Amino acid sequence: MTEVFGFPLPLLLGQLMLGLVNGAFYAMLSLGLAVIFGLMDVVNFAHGAFFMMGAMFTWMGGQYLHLNFWWMLLIAPLLVGLFGIGVERFALRRLRGIDPIYGLLLTFGLTLLIEGVFRSFFGVAGAPYNPPGSLGATLDLGFMYLPAYYLFAVVVSLLVCIGTWMLIERTKLGAYLRAGTENPALVQAFGVNFPLMVMLTFGFGSALAGLAGVLAAPVIQVSPLMGSNLIIVVFAIVVIGGMGSVLGAIVSGLALGMIEGLAKVIYSPISTTVVFILMALVLTVRPAGLFGREK
Amino acid sequence: MLRTRLPAVAPWALLLLALIAPWIGLYPVLGMRMMCFALFACAFNLLAGYAGLISFGHAALFGGAGYLTGLALTSWGLPTPLGVFIGICTALAIGLVMGLLAVRRTGIYFSMITLALAQIVYFYCLQANFTGGEDGLQGIPRGNLLGLPLQSDRVMYYIVLAVFVASWWFMRRIVQSPFGQILQAVRENEPRAISLGYRASRYKLGVFVLSAGFAGLAGAMKAVVMGFETLTDVHWSTSGLVILMTLVGGLGTDLGPILGAVLITALEEKMGAISRFLAHVTGIDWFHQLNDSVSMVIGAIFVLCVLLFRRGIVGELRAHFAAWK
Numbered sequence: 001m002t003e004v005f006g007f008p009l010p011l012l013l014g015q016l017m018l019g020l021v022n023g024a025f026y027a028m029l030s031l032g033l034a035v036i037f038g039l040m041d042v043v044n045f046a047h048g049a050f051f052m053m054g055a056m057f058t059w060m061g062g063q064y065l066h067l068n069f070w071w072m073l074l075i076a077p078l079l080v081g082l083f084g085i086g087v088e089r090f091a092l093r094r095l096r097g098i099d100p101i102y103g104l105l106l107t108f109g110l111t112l113l114i115e116g117v118f119r120s121f122f123g124v125a126g127a128p129y130n131p132p133g134s135l136g137a138t139l140d141l142g143f144m145y146l147p148a149y150y151l152f153a154v155v156v157s158l159l160v161c162i163g164t165w166m167l168i169e170r171t172k173l174g175a176y177l178r179a180g181t182e183n184p185a186l187v188q189a190f191g192v193n194f195p196l197m198v199m200l201t202f203g204f205g206s207a208l209a210g211l212a213g214v215l216a217a218p219v220i221q222v223s224p225l226m227g228s229n230l231i232i233v234v235f236a237i238v239v240i241g242g243m244g245s246v247l248g249a250i251v252s253g254l255a256l257g258m259i260e261g262l263a264k265v266i267y268s269p270i271s272t273t274v275v276f277i278l279m280a281l282v283l284t285v286r287p288a289g290l291f292g293r294e295k
Numbered sequence: 296m297l298r299t300r301l302p303a304v305a306p307w308a309l310l311l312l313a314l315i316a317p318w319i320g321l322y323p324v325l326g327m328r329m330m331c332f333a334l335f336a337c338a339f340n341l342l343a344g345y346a347g348l349i350s351f352g353h354a355a356l357f358g359g360a361g362y363l364t365g366l367a368l369t370s371w372g373l374p375t376p377l378g379v380f381i382g383i384c385t386a387l388a389i390g391l392v393m394g395l396l397a398v399r400r401t402g403i404y405f406s407m408i409t410l411a412l413a414q415i416v417y418f419y420c421l422q423a424n425f426t427g428g429e430d431g432l433q434g435i436p437r438g439n440l441l442g443l444p445l446q447s448d449r450v451m452y453y454i455v456l457a458v459f460v461a462s463w464w465f466m467r468r469i470v471q472s473p474f475g476q477i478l479q480a481v482r483e484n485e486p487r488a489i490s491l492g493y494r495a496s497r498y499k500l501g502v503f504v505l506s507a508g509f510a511g512l513a514g515a516m517k518a519v520v521m522g523f524e525t526l527t528d529v530h531w532s533t534s535g536l537v538i539l540m541t542l543v544g545g546l547g548t549d550l551g552p553i554l555g556a557v558l559i560t561a562l563e564e565k566m567g568a569i570s571r572f573l574a575h576v577t578g579i580d581w582f583h584q585l586n587d588s589v590s591m592v593i594g595a596i597f598v599l600c601v602l603l604f605r606r607g608i609v610g611e612l613r614a615h616f617a618a619w620k
Binding site (some may be wrong): 015041043091094095098099100101102104106109110111112115116117119120228234235236238243272273275277279280283284287 | 349351396399400402403404406407408410411412414415418419421531532535538540542581582588590592593594595596597598600601602604605
């Protein structure tokens, strides 16, 4: 058997592959966070709760309404996005112009509230969710057997990330968004309905989290608590990548997912904390993050 | 008359209330729990209220100290004061490392960094052997203090009260000292403070470590009082809880954190009775669930507090009185 640094190669590649799947979810979540933060200066703690809602809706849709995965792939992000719009309209909007820490505190409270409501109905034990039949096959990659669904999840996440990046960098809508990030007052003066733009952006970021949740449902055990531990990892990733940098969010999300996978092979107890340790290292060398600019 | 005197009288009134509380129906263990969390909230307030640094990782200091004190008292068999001292030292050490990294950024980044660093402590406690993992560290003995047996809840209550009052007074002195004044200057306008020749980041690190020490004292005392230490104390939800306590009472006020801690701890304690009452009155069975997910109620208070009264109870009262004068 081939070995690299004393570790069997198939094991290494296998964990890298699983890490890539996680990394794809990280990338989508940190992308949403970065877009929201760029425009609103709000660090959305509830992003993890939105992720969980996406997955729970998918599971509920299958359980109670017999809607299959493909329907939920469409419906769940929409519902989460609408919910996000509501949160922006009725809560976050009132906090505009004051210390951004209150946005974090509000969404933190919201996270506890949402999690608590789901817990009171569904308990803390998770439920498995099977991938759609057409993706139920397993691929033989030579070094590991990979469920076809995992590949699908990675490809969809990457497409969504690239699509979002293109939308922001290449379209007129994206130009408004970037301009709003730089100078909201000026954008408004040019006749752009800025409050509406903020509302829709928050909705879009939330929908991204919801979509990540739907994609994750067949991979991770669906439970009301699935989002909260994940969101702290994503926070660390965003600090590493540099807050507000869209490309930084995507790249560091993918990279750190894979590093986490490698850590599982090399020294497994550290795999849960490796992202945080890396964050500490990055902070000592580049306080603004790898892709960030010091404001 | 009363309005101008109230700020001076209020601490003494609270102290009097705390002194007689065990004799007028307060269960001493609940009282001690309240005081431990009040001290924790005051420590947090020292950092957040006066230096403007909202730490989202204070549970690591609180719980970390609790675990080490527990370890010192159970496995090493050390006397109680020494165990508490070891807990404080642990918190100081964690605080120093956390502070060194976190004060490099301010505002929202500071919060996210402290949160992430605290997760390292959480996962360490989850995996380490001595913490007992999910079961927690059980059977921490109270021992004695200067020959005084601490098994009696009332004796313990007054010792905790004495420690609490001394710590509160000491933190007040810190805030009023030149060091505290400079901290507030840094909070208000960091570039100006730097241009006046103050090394802002050193002051921030200093207050972080001080806050860590008091948070550690609170955590160590709680471990001794309750006799056990669990993962809840190092979990991020506890970091959030202490923020809420301080926020509800009033960020940057001297009595606010105490008030907030007492209210929230009482609420947690009485949630069972409240949920039974609501279910009984409205006839909706779902209210029974409230008891199991206190965090939902905590979350709701958090949201309301941020939206409606950001200055907290004491802060709002103060503004109210100021307007009346």
